[in-house]
Amino acid sequence: MLGLVDCNNFYASCERSFDPSLIGKAVVVLSNNDGCVVARSNEAKALSIKMGVPLFQLEELRKAHEVKVFSSNYTLYGDMSSRIMSILGRYVEDVEVYSIDEAFMNLTGYESVYPDLAQFAQDVRHRALAWTRIPVSIGLAPTKTLCKVANWYAKREAEHNGALVLDTPAKIEQALYGFDVAELWGVGWRYAGLLKRNGIRTAAHLRDMADDWLAANMTVNGLRLAHELRGLKCNLIETVAPAKKAICTAPSFGQVIPDLDLIRQALTTHVGRVAEKLRKQDSAASAITVFLHTNRFRRTPGNGLAAKQYYGSRTIELPHPTASTAELASYAQAALTAIYRFGYHYQKVGVMLTGLVPADFRQANLFNDGPDDRQVRLARVVDKLNYRYGRDKIRLAAAGYDPIWHHKQQWMSRRYTTRWKDILKVK
DNA sequence: TCTGGGGTCCTAGGACCC
DNA sequence: TCTGGGGTCCTAGGACCC
Numbered sequence: 001m002l003g004l005v006d007c008n009n010f011y012a013s014c015e016r017s018f019d020p021s022l023i024g025k026a027v028v029v030l031s032n033n034d035g036c037v038v039a040r041s042n043e044a045k046a047l048s049i050k051m052g053v054p055l056f057q058l059e060e061l062r063k064a065h066e067v068k069v070f071s072s073n074y075t076l077y078g079d080m081s082s083r084i085m086s087i088l089g090r091y092v093e094d095v096e097v098y099s100i101d102e103a104f105m106n107l108t109g110y111e112s113v114y115p116d117l118a119q120f121a122q123d124v125r126h127r128a129l130a131w132t133r134i135p136v137s138i139g140l141a142p143t144k145t146l147c148k149v150a151n152w153y154a155k156r157e158a159e160h161n162g163a164l165v166l167d168t169p170a171k172i173e174q175a176l177y178g179f180d181v182a183e184l185w186g187v188g189w190r191y192a193g194l195l196k197r198n199g200i201r202t203a204a205h206l207r208d209m210a211d212d213w214l215a216a217n218m219t220v221n222g223l224r225l226a227h228e229l230r231g232l233k234c235n236l237i238e239t240v241a242p243a244k245k246a247i248c249t250a251p252s253f254g255q256v257i258p259d260l261d262l263i264r265q266a267l268t269t270h271v272g273r274v275a276e277k278l279r280k281q282d283s284a285a286s287a288i289t290v291f292l293h294t295n296r297f298r299r300t301p302g303n304g305l306a307a308k309q310y311y312g313s314r315t316i317e318l319p320h321p322t323a324s325t326a327e328l329a330s331y332a333q334a335a336l337t338a339i340y341r342f343g344y345h346y347q348k349v350g351v352m353l354t355g356l357v358p359a360d361f362r363q364a365n366l367f368n369d370g371p372d373d374r375q376v377r378l379a380r381v382v383d384k385l386n387y388r389y390g391r392d393k394i395r396l397a398a399a400g401y402d403p404i405w406h407h408k409q410q411w412m413s414r415r416y417t418t419r420w421k422d423i424l425k426v427k
Numbered sequence: 428t429c430t431g432g433g434g435t436c437c438t439a440g441g442a443c444c445c
Numbered sequence: 446t447c448t449g450g451g452g453t454c455c456t457a458g459g460a461c462c463c
Contacts, residue, residue: 030431031432032431032432033430033431035430035431036431038431052430052431054430056428056430057429072431098462098463099462099463185461185462186460186462188461188462190459190460190461191460191461219436219437219438220437221436221437221460221461244433244434244435246433247433247434248434250431250432250433251431251432252430252431255428296430297429350432407431408429
């Protein structure tokens with residue numbers, strides 16, 4: 001048996017964890033740049049606030065119902081997430097952290113330790129709630145896909161009390177019989193349309209389709225999905241996160257920017273960010289891509305017509321893999337110079353590192369001397385200082401002093417668990 | 428005025444090798 | 446000019462996840 005633990009309304013629950021005055025109120029958390037709603041408390045869902053709606057469309061509801069709005073506070077959510085994950089680690093050896101608010105647990109071999117799975121699930125829920133104030137839902141089943149199904153019911157149907165165990169063919173059959181295929185893990189809006197057109201409406205129906213049909217219409221992914229619904233494990237628990245194959249950052253500016261110098265500063269800052277992530281996983285990058293684009297929603301002030309749009313991107317193959325911020329920044333600047341066009345209002349500049357190889361990887365190259373190791377050692381020292389004294393305390397001068405391009409975060413809560421001056425005071 | 432960010436995997440087709 | 450069988454690597458595009 002496997003288990004899936006999923007935090008309910010995670011970001012909203014984190015905010016609530018440290019501010020009890022939010023209990024019982026509609027809480028929403030926004031995406032970066034205070035753009036769209038990405039998390040909602042149950043009260044906010046009850047007001048029909050949809051996932052992904054832009055904040056400015058919420059004005060009336062906000063006034064009428066006193067909706068509490070928060071900018072996303074990833075420092076807080078990340079720390080709360082690791083607290084939850086460490087709680088799960090007290091129960092079983094193998095925990096796969098699947099996302100910031102979800103984890104799979106491997107219960108294989110724990111049959112005698114936890115003979116009553118329903119009781120086990122309630123224990124986990126109670127401990128998570130007691131130690132973090134985060135409510136979680138739990139689904140237990142023989143495969144990951146079935147765990148997702150079990151979790152779906154556990155979260156939505158009150159009679160399960162937050163946890164559902166699918167451990168017999170009869171229970172699984174009943175769960176799949178009424179389950180909308182569009183809700184399945186691995187079925188997005190395109191496959192949902194395809195399945196609907198073919199008259200396949202429930203998970204049970206998809207499970208019973210012929211393998212040939214599944215492979216032909218949904219590739220091997222569809223085949224695996226159906227096999228998992230039949231109880232055959234295709235996705236195993238991965239307890240060690242594999243190294244990333246690409247690292248990207250592309251946050252929007254807080255306002256549109258036409259000016260190349262400011263875009264350069266933002267780009268240099270973003271390179272600092274991706275290079276830090278690169279060194280953290282002990283990799284080096286073989287190629288760097290820079291892209292620059294305008295805001296597709298923008299109307300020209302004055303005449304209200306759709307603003308003219310531009311999208312530019314450039315990839316540079318590096319002479320040798322490197323993890324040096326300074327070296328990556330200079331190639332990034334060259335790419336930006338090549339794609340920048342005067343006369344547009346830009347919304348974001350992004351950078352992506354690809355062709356990631358282990359940092360100690362050395363490929364003989366006849367035509368140059370290879371990377372300068374001192375640069376990378378220097379960057380690692382900078383990483384340590386910034387970890388200790390705060391992000392961007394030490395950075396390239398080209399990143400500028402006054403990041404006016406920085407994204408908006410007007411309603412940010414405190415970093416309750418990671419900053420001494422933000423810690424709660426008990427009076 | 429205001430509309431997120433960061434990833435993975437699979438397939439087909441082209442180019443190439445012996 | 447046409448002929449067989451067995452491969453690899455790369456890229457673009459499409460699908461999905463949170």
